[in-house]
């Protein structure tokens with residue numbers, strides 16, 4: 001019986017993700033393109049992007065994160081209710097990218113757990129969509145509570 | 146080939162108005178400054194198509210106020226304040242704070258460079274002359290550690306408040322001194 005409930009809840013969750021965009025650089029532009037009509041993230045039920053961590057369950061980190069910005073990102077992650085998932089979009093968020101400099105966090109996964117990494121600089125919207133589908137697989141398998 | 150070398154020499158003699166080098170014909174700004182402060186107080190040049198001056202930091206405020214208020218000059222707009230770290234360059238004084246000025250009235254640009262020694266990195270703030278200098282001077286302070294005396298609110302503007310170094314100094318390593326791995330929050 002519980003597996004059935006898990007399956008139903010997982011199915012509902014994965015098709016109604018509420019992303020919280022954390023767009024700090026050029027990757028965010030591709031993220032916007034992903035949301036717009038040509039690529040249309042609404043096809044996956046994840047078009048309701050809100051800058052509102054308390055109503056979100058998917059954090060998309062798209063762009064560079066400096067050591068001054070990292071506390072903000074951490075706070076936003078902490079404010080999101082469980083269950084929550086994180087996409088690290090682009091080379092910068094995942095590893096610092098080409099910005100191997102004094103002020104840039106060399107990968108946000110040092111401070112928050114990341115579920116899916118998207119390579120690229122910037123990743124194309126197709127990559128973002130694939131990452132979202134990977135997240136959906138993960139969400140579908142998650143326990144209901 | 147020979148011509149190129151000639152040009153280079155020409156540029157050097159014409160270009161930078163350092164003491165000991167031949168100076169170009171004084172432009173209108175230079176003439177005006179000389180008339181007010183005398184011949185010796187400043188050395189002028191014409192480096193990038195606009196006149197420039199190397200000024201002393203001790204008398205900076207009266208000098209800047211003159212540049213703003215003199216009707217022939219009327220440099221009412223402070224375009225930028227930045228600094229140059231001339232470490233390992235052939236310069237006696239390590240830093241230079243550079244002010245880019247613009248006059249709307251005369252459509253004229255002017256550049257003021259003020260040497261600031263490493264041992265005593267202080268300079269007067271020009272916020273009282275151009276209020277727009279506020280954030281610009283904070284940035285120079287943040288990046289080079291040059292203290293602007295009389296600034297109303299001299300805090301770091303880009304780096305975190307507890308950042309210990311001045312990252313645009315040439316002896317600061319590109320990858321930092323571990324700040325990006327050891328910051329607390």
Ligand code: SF4
Pocket residue numbers: 025026027028062063064089090091092093097120121122123
């Ligand atoms: S990965 Fe490339 S496109 Fe994305 S934020 Fe970094 S530099 Fe910009």
